Amino acid sequence: xxxxxxxxxxxxITMAADTLAVFGEGMAIDESNARAVKILPIGDAxxxxxxxxxxxxxxxxxxxNAQPPRLHNRRDIYAFFLEFWKALRETYSxxxxxxxxxxxxxxxxxxxxxxxxxxxxxxxxxxMGVTEFHQxxxxxxxxxxxxxxxxxxxxxxxxxxxxxxxxxxxxxxxxDTFCGGSIDVHTVECTVT
Numbered sequence: 001x002x003x004x005x006x007x008x009x010x011x012x013i014t015m016a017a018d019t020l021a022v023f024g025e026g027m028a029i030d031e032s033n034a035r036a037v038k039i040l041p042i043g044d045a046x047x048x049x050x051x052x053x054x055x056x057x058x059x060x061x062x063x064x065n066a067q068p069p070r071l072h073n074r075r076d077i078y079a080f081f082l083e084f085w086k087a088l089r090e091t092y093s094x095x096x097x098x099x100x101x102x103x104x105x106x107x108x109x110x111x112x113x114x115x116x117x118x119x120x121x122x123x124x125x126x127x128m129g130v131t132e133f134h135q136x137x138x139x140x141x142x143x144x145x146x147x148x149x150x151x152x153x154x155x156x157x158x159x160x161x162x163x164x165x166x167x168x169x170x171x172x173x174x175x176d177t178f179c180g181g182s183i184d185v186h187t188v189e190c191t192v193t
Contacts, residue, residue, distance in 0.1 A: 001178030002038050003142040004048035004114050005168045006121050007150060008135055009161045013116035013188045015039055016165035017048050018142075018173055019181035031181045039186050043068025044118055046186045050140035051111025051126070062087055072119030072192075074130045081128050085109070112139045118191040142172025142179040161187075 001022045006015040017038035021029040039048045040059060049055055062084060069080045088109075113124040114137060121133045136154065138146035149171035153164045162185055172179045 001176075002036075002050040002140040003138065003146055003169055003172035003176070003179040004038055004050055004140055005138040005143075005146045005150060005165050005172075006048070006114050006116050006133075006136060007154070007161050007165050007168075008116075008121050008133070008190060011190050012161060013121050013190050014161040014165045014185060015046055015048050015114065015116050015187070016169045016183050016185045018169055018179045019184060020173075020179060021053070021181075022178060028178075028180060035181065037184065039184055041186075042071065044188070045071040046116050046188055048114040048139070049111055050113075051109070055109075055111045058088070058092055059084070062091075071115060071117045071122075074122065074132060076119075077115060077122055077124065078128065078130050081124055081130070085128060114139050116186075116188040116190075118189060120190060120192050138168065138172070140172070140179065142176035145175045146172040 002018060004017040006013055019031055019035045021034040021036040036053060039046050040056065042063065071077050071080060109126045109128065112126050115122045115124060121137065123131045123133065123137055123139060136150040138150065146168040149168040153159055153167055165185060166183050169183045
């Protein structure tokens with residue numbers, strides 16, 4: 001359970017995430033004992049993830065001997081996640097073949113990702129659909145609260161992007177019991193206007 005938020009202002013995308021580690025049926029671990037890092041650098045991009053924490057380990061292993069992928073547009077991102085999906089099925093036998101519901105013909109990653117790169121801000125849904133966002137977005141269990149905070153806070157031109165993403169993350173932490181810990185913040189320079 002997590003909250004990851006991102007905001008694009010001018011030529012900069014700022015991403016923030018909580019650090020709460022939750023196991024099993026909602027057993028949260030105090031940050032002094034375990035701290036979850038939910039934003040990973042991938043080349044010149046950053047990737048925030050929600051869902052099963054094992055994806056951090058799988059992604060790290062998958063990328064160990066590979067050149068960092070170029071993740072600057074929907075096509076590049078989709079191609080990367082197709083390769084990742086293939087590797088999940090062929091290399092990581094611990095992955096269960098399943099879909100979110102029996103009504104969908106698509107597989108399910110059981111995770112959602114938010115990616116910031118020089119090409120923009122993108123969400124990768126659990127069915128691997130890639131959506132570009134021009135201003136802001138949030139994923140995770142507290143995303144509704146964070147999106148509301150992002151909407152309200154972006155109206156104040158005096159606030160920095162760091163302050164806004166921290167406040168949006170904090171809103172989710174304050175209201176959603178599955179968000180917590182401290183807040184990590186990372187930035188990416190965006191070259192696409």
